Amino acid sequence: xxxxxxxxxxxxxxxxxxxxxxxxxxxxxxxxxxxxxxxxxxxxxxxxxxxxxxxxxxxxxxxxxxxxxxxxxxxxxxxxxxxxxxxxxxxxxxxxxxxxxxxxxxxxxxxxxxxxxxxxxxxxxxxxxxxxxxxxxxxxxxxxxxxxxxxxxxxxxxxxxxxxxxxxxxxxxxxxxxxxxxxxxxxxxxxxxxxxxxxxxxxxxxxxxxxxxxxxxxxxxxxxxxxxxxxxxxxxxxxxxxxxxxxxxxxxxxxxxxxxxxxxxxxxxxxxxxxxxxxxxxxxxxxxxxxxx
Numbered sequence: 569x570x571x572x573x574x575x576x577x578x579x580x581x582x583x584x585x586x587x588x589x590x591x592x593x594x595x596x597x598x599x600x601x602x603x604x605x606x607x608x609x610x611x612x613x614x615x616x617x618x619x620x621x622x623x624x625x626x627x628x629x630x631x632x633x634x635x636x637x638x639x640x641x642x643x644x645x646x647x648x649x650x651x652x653x654x655x656x657x658x659x660x661x662x663x664x665x666x667x668x669x670x671x672x673x674x675x676x677x678x679x680x681x682x683x684x685x686x687x688x689x690x691x692x693x694x695x696x697x698x699x700x701x702x703x704x705x706x707x708x709x710x711x712x713x714x715x716x717x718x719x720x721x722x723x724x725x726x727x728x729x730x731x732x733x734x735x736x737x738x739x740x741x742x743x744x745x746x747x748x749x750x751x752x753x754x755x756x757x758x759x760x761x762x763x764x765x766x767x768x769x770x771x772x773x774x775x776x777x778x779x780x781x782x783x784x785x786x787x788x789x790x791x792x793x794x795x796x797x798x799x800x801x802x803x804x805x806x807x808x809x810x811x812x813x814x815x816x817x818x819x820x821x822x823x824x825x826x827x828x829x830x831x832x833x834x835x836x837x838x839x840x841x842x843x844x845x846x847x848x849x850x851x852x853x854x855x856x857x858x859x860x861x
Contacts, residue, residue, distance in 0.1 A: 569593070569771065570621070571594045571623060572623070573594055573596040573625065574622070574624045574626040575598055576625075578627075579720035579753045580720075580753040581625040582720070583754045584757040584761075587754075587757040587758050588623065588761055595617050595619070598626065604648040605643040605644060607648075610652065611651065619661050621663070621764060622661055622662070626648075627696070631824075632826045645692070645695035645699050646695040646698030647699075650702025650705065652665070652703075653710060656709065662771050662774075662776075664760060664763075665699070667699065669785075669834055670692055670693035671686040671688050672686055672693075673688065673829050674830040675831070680832065680835060681783070681837075689826075690826035700714075709771075709772050709775040710779050710780075711763070713756075713782055715756060715834070716834055717748045717749060717750045717751055718753050719753065727857075730799045737810070738810055741815045741817040742815070742816065742817060744791045748790075749788065749850060750853075751785045755853060759843075759845050763843055778843075785834045785836055786853050787849045798854055
């Protein structure tokens with residue numbers, strides 16, 4: 569299997585490069601190897617590598633900055649996935665693309681399924697939805713994996729921010745009205761690797777038979793406040809914390825350029841029914857992630 573992985577330097581991309589490497593020849597790229605704003609660069613890259621599978625974990629993920637850099641966000645999140653789908657079709661290559669819970673407005677009061685109507689509230693969510701739709705329009709041998717609250721313990725993200733704040737502040741105020749599924753990027757990457765193993769004999773036609781949108785997240789739901797509380801409790805270097813109090817707050821108390829959807833858990837039953845795989849509960853996964861560092 570010849571795999572082209574885009575976004576190798578991101579949280580998920582870093583894990584994907586390691587999870588996919590036993591499956592065959594992996595060409596992993598990011599800036600400066602390819603600029604996803606440049607259509608010709610994307611097409612030249614794919615045609616040079618001639619992969620059997622394209623895995624796109626690259627995205628413009630700065631939710632607030634996207635409000636003022638909408639052209640860049642739209643190019644990377646909304647247009648580039650369609651270009652990758654077109655090139656994949658020409659090569660008869662499979663395409664696996666990652667999307668987000670932010671395509672929903674968070675007002676349903678229940679976990680979202682793949683067939684629920686998207687209604688993004690911000691530029692990031694709108695651009696990601698446009699990317700999903702561009703891939704669907706091409707319509708061959710693709711999996712769009714919508715996930716939520718992806719984290720790593722090795723770089724950036726919410727987990728490391730909470731640990732940093734706990735070493736700098738005596739009182740932490742964390743929003744309690746944003747709810748979704750914390751998802752460890754390592755297990756997400758390993759699940760995708762297992763999917764590719766299942767179809768390795770004829771990956772293009774195997775994926776085409778199962779093409780569509782799938783939700784895949786850590787099991788169970790949590791608020792940002794509950795997640796932060798667990799992070800502090802499971803911190804392997806808890807003695808370094810100076811925080812004395814964790815206080816719940818409301819999203820409205822922290823105005824940001826981008827509107828956040830409040831309740832966006834995703835239901836992963838379709839992924840399990842199709843591939844027989846699921847991710848374990850978010851808290852036990854967090855405990856494992858933090859123990860491994």
